[in-house]
């Protein structure tokens with residue numbers, strides 16, 4: 001029989017002595033059925049133990065049945081008084097085990113009171129899902145969201161004192177990265193209960209961790225999280241979407257259960273729960289999330305349009321623009337400012353872009369140099385001297401240089417130089433000088 005579902009059936013036949021003067025005599029058998037979810041005690045005469053003594057009676061009967069020595073003593077006492085005790089079945093969990101399992105289960109099922117601070121784009125998005133799971137949600141933000149909140153079933157507080165006096169078990173910070181410090185300092189923390197759990201969802205993690213540890217009183221628990229999805233990418237199911245968390249400071253016992261219940265909101269939606277230190281998160285996020293946002297923003301500035309001949313790759317790019325364009329610039333700026341690794345990633349991206357450009361221009365450069373050294377440079381006046389393709393030293397075909405409206409390579413170089421801020425002609429001249437110098441030597 002599984003421990004959680006242990007069923008205890010104890011039949012205690014108590015035959016009270018004639019001389020017993022109590023108003024209720026137990027001359028019937030009592031059946032005790034106790035399982036992980038329910039416990040009932042009923043006497044066969046319809047005597048039903050309920051109310052305030054029920055718990056005490058259960059404990060007494062359980063103890064009586066589990067403690068063999070106790071049962072034996074009872075039996076002897078009954079015999080002395082002329083009664084008898086028969087224990088016909090005994091298969092029980094220890095009462096302390098049963099009680100703790102039961103209270104853990106009750107705790108797990110109990111609903112949380114979550115107070116969201118920062119009721120913007122992401123705060124509202126999370127609130128809806130938390131509500132769907134039956135938890136109570138309160139909110140407080142800089143702007144007035146009373147109407148919006150009412151529509152989705154959230155109790156909104158304009159005043160931070162009122163919000164804190166509601167004693168949310170979890171305070172969930174959904175503010176912009178940039179404003180988090182100011183917002184945290186503005187909260188009347190003294191109005192909250194000592195066992196409040198503080199959670200953040202900021203897209204950077206080391207910063208809120210250090211801030212929480214610095215600002216929050218030691219009695220408050222701290223859980224740093226980052227749902228790796230947003231209102232756009234998580235508008236359907238959350239199944240398989242990564243949810244990163246770091247249990248920065250969680251006390252043992254009942255308080256740890258608030259953290260577990262909060263995490264369970266995401267786990268039960270099917271998120272891929274990833275426990276990771278804040279430092280590690282920021283290292284990974286700079287190379288993935290920050291780059292994604294940067295490329296999305298750059299492409300957004302290009303104004304990409306859907307075409308009748310979209311490739312799958314192009315569709316992905318359009319999707320990326322769509323995914324990132326909904327996020328505020330403040331969010332993006334926060335990813336840059338508050339992640340120590342972001343600057344390095346931006347530089348790496350720049351170097352990679354330059355190197356790709358150089359690779360392209362390197363091709364063009366080789367072709368042009370060959371033409372220059374062979375005296376075949378195309379001019380505006382004589383575009384026919386331009387080249388559509390030429391053979392390299394090893395006989396392979398070189399880059400096919402595009403003609404543009406008959407203007408030839410010169411005008412093309414001008415426009416390319418202008419676009420990419422690269423002075424190709426100057427660089428070719430430098431190259432030529434260098435070559436002739438070395439020939440002289």
Ligand SMILES: NC(=O)c1ccc[n+]([C@@H]2O[C@H](COP(=O)([O-])OP(=O)(O)OC[C@H]3O[C@@H](n4cnc5c(N)ncnc54)[C@H](OP(=O)(O)O)[C@@H]3O)[C@@H](O)[C@H]2O)c1
Nearest residue numbers: 118119120121122141142143175176179202203230328331
């Ligand atoms: N969007 C996402 O996909 C996503 C995903 C994961 C994590 N996150 C994180 O979730 C948090 C919220 O993101 P978001 O998308 O809602 O956009 P956001 O622009 O980063 O933050 C907007 C929220 O910050 C508050 N806020 C901004 N400036 C403030 C100030 N000076 N004082 C007080 N409050 C201020 C706004 O309050 P008011 O509306 O009252 O002005 C609003 O609630 C961010 O930390 C972000 O990193 C976002």
